[in-house]
Amino acid sequence: MTKVTAQMSVSLDGCYTGPRDPQHPHDMSGWMQGPEAPGFFRVTRWAVDAMAWRERQGFAGGARSADSEIVAETFAAAGAYVMGRRMFDAGEVPWGDEPPFRAPVFVVTHRARAVLERRGGTSFTFVTEGLERAVELARAAAGGKDVAVAGGGELLQQVLAAGLLDQLELHIAPVLLGDGQRLFGPGLGLGADDGVELVPARVVDTPGVTHIRYTVSGRSKLVLDDRGASGDLVGRP
Template identity: 50%
Template sequence: MTATVTADLAITLDGYVAGPNVTLDNPGGDGGEPIFDWIHTLASWRERQGMTGGAENRDSELMREWFDATGAVVMGRMMYDTGEEFWGDNPPFRTPVFVLTHRPRPTLVKEGGTSFTFVTDGIHSALEQARAAAGDRNVDIGGGAHTVRQYLAAGLVDELQLHVVPTLLGDGLRLFEGLGTGRRDLEQVRVVETPLATHLKYRFAK
């Protein structure tokens, strides 16, 4: 069975996944804190960081569902570079991670089952390697926005889940810019409303 390819992102009501001026020292961009801060309060997220406490609610259940279903992750080099120091020796993925890059580097094996393999020959190669590693679990295109857009534009994403945060950012990094032309229809799979976010899950029509 071929692994389902997912993309799972928090996004503002006006379509931004980060604020402007994203840098290594400012990975969420200017003013981007509301996009991510609610996730950091959840028990399932805190468990993955080796911490205790946090809210046990529907938002936490959905985050745990994503963690449990994901068998491999693909990300861009910018996401890796901005997260490397924060994740430390025990990153939260606990699966193989394939990093798209132009700079070759040996595979890094971390604690807890996470490994980082650096892929220099494109998005299709990274996805093939991730599918082989994921087994019967999902492959998630973890980010950042540029990486997700590449996979969306190539028609390689099967399911898209957006956690729409009730915030208007006004500027920043949009998810759906630069996808090129051509219509793609989606089937709505699920809508979950909570005070923190509206969780929208779609499946791309084949």
């Protein structure tokens, strides 16, 4: 059955990039020179060093490793992608004429644009009817494989908040950025008494990153655990 999946590289304090430039929050033309890029490249260093990632980008080199196997597995599982417009704007030029997706990509946007066909099987369809419609189209195009949320972080938050995500894999880099765009926070739309429950399904620890895969169980109410007040507990002070 087709699953909606997502994977994201984050720092130990939960940042997936450095802080956004407050003067130009939506301008992607100078992204490489802005404050977001250093944090992003630190948390994704593990992938850039992996042979499977480099091959997919058309680069030579890279290491054969457990990290590389996870990259290859992630690409192989995806039959279609959903992406935010800011992510597309940042990647359109660097990806070139043969982007790494090799599958249909559905871009959630408020700005209409004709379908963009690229070599290698990648196409970008710009969906102005909302996130749910983009996921619906991606499911239909995935051919029974997974629908992968390709970023950015804000879109992933929206997918989680809408209850559309089935599986989440975090690649946790051993670094504290201190400041940056955090994957989990107010964007999830959670109240004081509810949360999103995750069930760990796999942990792969490598020298440069820890990969943790979760099954997303969905929202649940948080309840006060007052068992510590019970006289039946052993060791009660």
